[in-house]
Amino acid sequence: MATTQAGIAPRADQAGTTPLLEVEDLRVEFRTRDGVAKAVNGVSYTLHEGETLAVLGESGSGKSVTAQAIMGILDSPPGFVTGGKVRFRGQDLLTLPDDERRAYRGRSISMIFQDALSALNPVFPVGWQIAEMFRVHEGLSKKDARARAVELMERVQIPAARERAGDYPHQFSGGMRQRIMIAMAIALDPDVLIADEPTTALDVTVQAQIMQLLADLQRERNMGLILITHDLGVVADVADKIEVMYSGRIMEQAPVHDIYATPAHPYTKGLLESIPRVDLKGQELSAIKGLPPNLTNIPAGCEFRPRCPYARDICKEQRPALQEVVPGRFSACHFAQEVLEGDIEPAQQ
Amino acid sequence: MGRYVARRLLQMIPVIIGTTLIIYTLVWFLPGDPFAGRCGARPCPPAYVAEMTDKYNLDDFWLIAYAKYLWSLLHGDFGETFQGLSVGEELLRAYPTTVKLALVAIAFEILIGIGAGILAGLRRGSFIDNLVLVSTLVVVSIPVFVIGSVLQLFLGMRWGIFPATVGGDASLYNLILPGFVLASLSLAYVARLTRTSLAENRRADYVRTAVAKGLPQRRVIGIHTMRNSLIPVITFIGADFGALLGGAIVTEGIFNVPGVGNLIFRSITTRDGVMVTGAVTVLVLVFLLVNLLVDLIYGWLDPRISHG
Amino acid sequence: MADPIPPVVAAAEAPETTETAVRTLGRDAWHDLIRKPTFIISGVLFLLFVTIAIAPSLFTSLSPTDCDLGLTRQGPSGAAWFGYDNNGCDVYTQTIYGARASIMVGVLTAIGVLIIGGITGTIAGFYGKTTDTVVSRLGDIFFGIPLLLGALIVLVSFPGDAETPELVTISKVVLALAALGWPQIMRIMRSSVLQVRSADYVQAARALGAGGTRMILKHVVPNAIAPVIVVATIAIGGYIAAEATLSFLGVGLQPPVVSWGLAISRAQDYVRTSPHMLLFPASALSLCVLAFIMLGDAIRDALDPKLR
Numbered sequence: 001m002a003t004t005q006a007g008i009a010p011r012a013d014q015a016g017t018t019p020l021l022e023v024e025d026l027r028v029e030f031r032t033r034d035g036v037a038k039a040v041n042g043v044s045y046t047l048h049e050g051e052t053l054a055v056l057g058e059s060g061s062g063k064s065v066t067a068q069a070i071m072g073i074l075d076s077p078p079g080f081v082t083g084g085k086v087r088f089r090g091q092d093l094l095t096l097p098d099d100e101r102r103a104y105r106g107r108s109i110s111m112i113f114q115d116a117l118s119a120l121n122p123v124f125p126v127g128w129q130i131a132e133m134f135r136v137h138e139g140l141s142k143k144d145a146r147a148r149a150v151e152l153m154e155r156v157q158i159p160a161a162r163e164r165a166g167d168y169p170h171q172f173s174g175g176m177r178q179r180i181m182i183a184m185a186i187a188l189d190p191d192v193l194i195a196d197e198p199t200t201a202l203d204v205t206v207q208a209q210i211m212q213l214l215a216d217l218q219r220e221r222n223m224g225l226i227l228i229t230h231d232l233g234v235v236a237d238v239a240d241k242i243e244v245m246y247s248g249r250i251m252e253q254a255p256v257h258d259i260y261a262t263p264a265h266p267y268t269k270g271l272l273e274s275i276p277r278v279d280l281k282g283q284e285l286s287a288i289k290g291l292p293p294n295l296t297n298i299p300a301g302c303e304f305r306p307r308c309p310y311a312r313d314i315c316k317e318q319r320p321a322l323q324e325v326v327p328g329r330f331s332a333c334h335f336a337q338e339v340l341e342g343d344i345e346p347a348q349q
Numbered sequence: 350m351g352r353y354v355a356r357r358l359l360q361m362i363p364v365i366i367g368t369t370l371i372i373y374t375l376v377w378f379l380p381g382d383p384f385a386g387r388c389g390a391r392p393c394p395p396a397y398v399a400e401m402t403d404k405y406n407l408d409d410f411w412l413i414a415y416a417k418y419l420w421s422l423l424h425g426d427f428g429e430t431f432q433g434l435s436v437g438e439e440l441l442r443a444y445p446t447t448v449k450l451a452l453v454a455i456a457f458e459i460l461i462g463i464g465a466g467i468l469a470g471l472r473r474g475s476f477i478d479n480l481v482l483v484s485t486l487v488v489v490s491i492p493v494f495v496i497g498s499v500l501q502l503f504l505g506m507r508w509g510i511f512p513a514t515v516g517g518d519a520s521l522y523n524l525i526l527p528g529f530v531l532a533s534l535s536l537a538y539v540a541r542l543t544r545t546s547l548a549e550n551r552r553a554d555y556v557r558t559a560v561a562k563g564l565p566q567r568r569v570i571g572i573h574t575m576r577n578s579l580i581p582v583i584t585f586i587g588a589d590f591g592a593l594l595g596g597a598i599v600t601e602g603i604f605n606v607p608g609v610g611n612l613i614f615r616s617i618t619t620r621d622g623v624m625v626t627g628a629v630t631v632l633v634l635v636f637l638l639v640n641l642l643v644d645l646i647y648g649w650l651d652p653r654i655s656h657g
Numbered sequence: 658m659a660d661p662i663p664p665v666v667a668a669a670e671a672p673e674t675t676e677t678a679v680r681t682l683g684r685d686a687w688h689d690l691i692r693k694p695t696f697i698i699s700g701v702l703f704l705l706f707v708t709i710a711i712a713p714s715l716f717t718s719l720s721p722t723d724c725d726l727g728l729t730r731q732g733p734s735g736a737a738w739f740g741y742d743n744n745g746c747d748v749y750t751q752t753i754y755g756a757r758a759s760i761m762v763g764v765l766t767a768i769g770v771l772i773i774g775g776i777t778g779t780i781a782g783f784y785g786k787t788t789d790t791v792v793s794r795l796g797d798i799f800f801g802i803p804l805l806l807g808a809l810i811v812l813v814s815f816p817g818d819a820e821t822p823e824l825v826t827i828s829k830v831v832l833a834l835a836a837l838g839w840p841q842i843m844r845i846m847r848s849s850v851l852q853v854r855s856a857d858y859v860q861a862a863r864a865l866g867a868g869g870t871r872m873i874l875k876h877v878v879p880n881a882i883a884p885v886i887v888v889a890t891i892a893i894g895g896y897i898a899a900e901a902t903l904s905f906l907g908v909g910l911q912p913p914v915v916s917w918g919l920a921i922s923r924a925q926d927y928v929r930t931s932p933h934m935l936l937f938p939a940s941a942l943s944l945c946v947l948a949f950i951m952l953g954d955a956i957r958d959a960l961d962p963k964l965r
Contacts, residue, residue, distance in 0.1 A: 364794060486950065
């Protein structure tokens with residue numbers, strides 16, 4: 001079984017022309033009793049080997065749902081992928097039968113979750129849960145799989161790994177649990193690792209350690225890393241490029257340093273201004289006013305308009321497409337150029 | 350662990366004392382002359398009355414009599430009935446049948462209850478799910494004695510598929526029908542509990558993780574989901590076993606099963622206080638011990654529970 | 658969880674901290690309820706049965722004592738759709754008039770356990786420490802005795818006869834059931850109070866110097882009572898069935914009281930020849946039990962946002 005799976009999942013290096021992962025015009029909706037919530041509305045991005053992509057957005061922006069659709073772990077029903085493509089090394093995963101799709105999970109693309117306490121099975125020892133990857137995918141014996149699991153636990157710097165492999169998730173601290181999740185996710189040396197808010201549930205000091213570990217592992221294994229977060233501060237040091245999501249769409253896409261210096265979308269600008277900064281001590285923090293739109297009833301025009309300080313009449317009527325502003329930078333704003341150059345005044349109200 | 354068990358056992362002492370006191374008191378104050386009808390049509394001879402009065406401490410204040418009873422109970426002496434039968438021996442004779450009946454009932458709960466619950470829980474909203482929901486509701490709302498007599502009438506008497514009564518021969522085959530009737534109510538609960546628990550766990554984060562690990566569907570459900578879902582079900586079945594071991598007055602009555610329930614019912618109607626008190630003491634003790642055992646099993650099934 | 662539909666989730670997770678939040682939750686629950694078929698069906702059945710119990714004469718022109726021995730055990734016919742029982746009484750009229758006693762036992766017992774269990778549970782949960790230990794152990798004592806067995810012994814200890822007024826007979830059954838049923842409510846109330854007690858707003862009220870009784874009545878009980886009411890509603894069905902079972906065993910209600918349990922128990926002897934005697938009161942009983950179970954279930958689902 002393990003051999004056929006290895007055969008299905010293409011792992012051979014195909015020259016750098018094909019990106020590792022391509023998401024194209026992905027659409028996801030949730031059909032609930034209270035209506036159809038359009039969670040993802042045409043998201044596209046690409047990820048190359050060794051690249052770190054940060055997907056940024058508030059809760060409800062569709063960033064996690066996009067990741068779940070890529071992994072094929074949407075709760076369905078109520079969640080349905082209604083359009084688009086997810087290509088892994090050129091192969092569209094969405095059209096694959098369940099069986100073949102499964103072979104990619106964990107082996108080619110793997111994922112770690114925000115809350116490791118609920119994401120790990122409470123009734124099995126952590127070593128067993130890691131070893132399960134080797135037993136199911138590679139057909140290793142119990143003993144060999146366990147030895148590999150202990151190695152992995154050592155790699156993610158869990159002290160006394162051998163002894164602790166028999167412990168249960170609730171017996172570990174939050175940071176250690178997240179390390180176990182990471183160990184499990186990298187067990188089969190995947191090409192793409194998706195980390196969904198990996199540090200949100202952790203203390204600040206532990207956050208930094210986990211981010212460092214992820215960055216190290218990514219470099220060491222040349223993985224493509226998708227880092228989903230709502231916290232701009234977390235990704236600044238590790239990400240290569242950033243996608244800013246809002247209301248199920250990408251608002252801005254840019255290399256990480258450009259976006260910090262000169263945001264090209266009012267939403268990004270708002271996010272940046274709402275981060276407390278040491279050098280601006282004493283000044284009032286500006287938060288983005290209002291709430292994200294109800295996904296069952298997204299207003300016409302620009303999704304961000306009701307909260308945008310620069311909104312003009314055109315924003316009410318036309319939904320701005322994601323367009324290249326300057327080479328390598330994209331923004332979904334009618335006034336992207338002006339925002340980028342700081343050449344726009346808030347609308348009078 | 351050892352300390353936990355010790356603490357629980359200590360906690361049982363006041364419960365046992367309280368229960369026996371209540372039953373003893375009720376029996377003690379049973380209306381009517383305890384010797385009425387004991388010696389045929391004539392009044393009992395004074396010598397017999399004196400002997401019995403002394404034997405059962407009938408002249409003592411009720412609490413003193415209770416204390417004396419408790420004392421002999423502590424020595425494993427359940428006393429003798431007015432007919433001179435040893436309560437302990439009678440109980441020993443009836444218990445194996447009740448245990449057998451309880452085991453048959455539990456087997457039904459596991460096979461049919463868990464089975465139906467899994468089928469329903471895996472396909473919520475399907476025809477099978479609705480069938481299980483409706484049929485369990487119907488079973489729950491029909492009193493056991495109606496189910497018992499209807500099944501006895503049709504399966505036992507009219508169609509003769511199963512023996513209608515058990516009588517002296519409490520073989521497993523004879524106990525199938527009463528066992529099913531006895532299980533019916535709990536079986537419905539088990540099915541519903543399994544269904545709910547399974548449906549809840551299917552949406553749990555760790556199940557999503559199992560899918561993300563690329564595990565086959567049958568492993569995701571069969572191992573990751575099932576193991577967690579069955580914890581409350583097993584606990585319920587365990588506690589139910591404890592209750593079933595107390596005998597089933599109605600079911601044993603309908604099918605004439607010579608078990609503890611029958612013995613207790615007979616003793617209550619003949620006002621045989623010593624037998625009633627002894628039997629209730631034993632069944633409460635068994636109930637408490639089984640519950641302790643269930644709690645220990647629960648801790649073993651779910652490592653998050655610690656009995657430290 | 659992922660973040661697919663925040664507005665819905667946010668509304669459902671609104672904590673019950675402030676009065677407005679409680680009202681919103683209540684309104685949400687009501688909004689949910691009236692869209693549920695099970696609630697509507699059980700609600701209609703509930704109203705129907707209560708109407709029958711209060712005003713049986715609306716549903717039949719005959720009186721339950723209009724019996725003609727010449728009609729004994731005649732089957733259903735155009736004149737009497739449900740047939741006649743062994744005393745030649747119209748089964749339909751008996752079934753209609755039987756509702757009152759059966760439902761009264763169920764509802765009064767539920768009120769009884771709510772009062773005893775609610776008060777003891779609140780005291781145990783709120784004051785904790787020794788009080789909790791004593792109340793909990795007391796509950797254990799009664800919890801260990803099976804409901805049916807305990808009620809049987811109590812009722813045998815206080816026998817009645819045909820001269821006993823109807824209300825006294827009913828009260829005895831109610832007291833016997835309530836005396837053994839309260840620990841279930843006590844345990845739920847206790848854990849519910851424990852949860853509420855540790856909630857921030859109660860801690861805050863305490864810190865501000867709110868006193869014991871006032872605090873309990875104003876903050877603790879209103880927020881802790883919901884799960885208890887749900888369980889009590891479901892239990893009504895169980896108590897109605899328990900009354901029937903006790904009557905079946907010959908110790909529950911006694912003639913001249915008319916009840917479903919008595920009718921079923923009379924029908925047992927003739928079940929092979931006159932199944933109509935069993936069918937109609939048993940169906941009425943089951944339908945009524947079903948109504949209460951479904952009603953309680955629907956309310957629980959509506960009150961528990963997590964299960965939506």
